[in-house]
Amino acid sequence: MHELRVAPSILSADFARLADEVADVAPAVSMVHVDVMDAHYVPNLTLGPPVVRSLRAATPLFLDAHLMITDPRTYAPQVVAAGADSVTFHPEVEDDPLGLVELLRDVGSQVGVAVRPHQPLSLVEELLESIDLLLVMTVQPGFGGQAFQPEVLPKIAEAVAARERLGARFRIEVDGGISPDTVGGTAAAGADTFVAGSAVFDHLDRPAAARAVLAAAEAGRREAADGGPSAAG
Numbered sequence: 001m002h003e004l005r006v007a008p009s010i011l012s013a014d015f016a017r018l019a020d021e022v023a024d025v026a027p028a029v030s031m032v033h034v035d036v037m038d039a040h041y042v043p044n045l046t047l048g049p050p051v052v053r054s055l056r057a058a059t060p061l062f063l064d065a066h067l068m069i070t071d072p073r074t075y076a077p078q079v080v081a082a083g084a085d086s087v088t089f090h091p092e093v094e095d096d097p098l099g100l101v102e103l104l105r106d107v108g109s110q111v112g113v114a115v116r117p118h119q120p121l122s123l124v125e126e127l128l129e130s131i132d133l134l135l136v137m138t139v140q141p142g143f144g145g146q147a148f149q150p151e152v153l154p155k156i157a158e159a160v161a162a163r164e165r166l167g168a169r170f171r172i173e174v175d176g177g178i179s180p181d182t183v184g185g186t187a188a189a190g191a192d193t194f195v196a197g198s199a200v201f202d203h204l205d206r207p208a209a210a211r212a213v214l215a216a217a218e219a220g221r222r223e224a225a226d227g228g229p230s231a232a233g
């Protein structure tokens with residue numbers, strides 16, 4: 001079972017002060033989540049390899065890049081070369097997603113694939129034995145600050161079952177609308193990595209906000225292990 005981790009999403013940080021924003025939250029976390037959007041795959045435009053390179057120079061934290069772009073074959077290796085530790089792409093844009101996973105591993109990156117809320121796990125079935133991370137989107141990709149979609153929870157449990165069946169090791173990351181109020185259910189279902197943008201950066205005390213997400217996730221996992229919230233009381 002993987003250790004639980006919170007990945008603050010810098011999408012909700014002040015882009016003019018990124019290094020300071022990351023340094024601010026750093027005492028509470030081991031990683032940050034970097035949303036790369038190209039205005040084609042999603043209707044929003046954020047940042048690319050030059051910003052990842054500057055972040056790499058600014059922090060030793062694990063950089064978890066989430067590529068919401070239509071051409072990951074071209075840009076994912078650039079994001080890795082810029083210093084990302086892990087790169088996650090949406091596989092339906094790729095003709096040969098397994099080939100891209102292998103290519104990225106060959107250049108030394110951890111690799112994830114993402115599924116949108118309405119996409120079934122079967123979309124990534126053939127990749128599960130080769131990836132480090134399965135990103136289960138809990139909102140439609142494109143923007144921070146959206147409402148968590150609880151109908152995604154069964155897919156997390158399905159991913160846990162598939163991992164056991166295959167003897168695979170991938171982490172399960174949830175992304176979108178994650179807060180102390182919503183994270184417990186995802187941890188209970190089997191998620192272990194929690195992206196939180198607005199729930200961290202919209203607060204003055206970012207380390208406390210990140211720790212609150214982690215504590216609620218730990219409580220959710222514990223309660224599930226004990227047989228549900230009622231068993232804990």
Ligand SMILES: O=C(CO)[C@@H](O)[C@H](O)COP(=O)(O)O
Binds near residue numbers: 011139
């Ligand atoms: O990938 C995305 C959005 O597409 C995310 O990583 C958001 O940045 C999450 O923001 P919050 O929902 O936590 O505010």
Ligand SMILES: [Fe+2]
Binds near residue numbers: 009033066175195
């Ligand atoms: Fe993301």
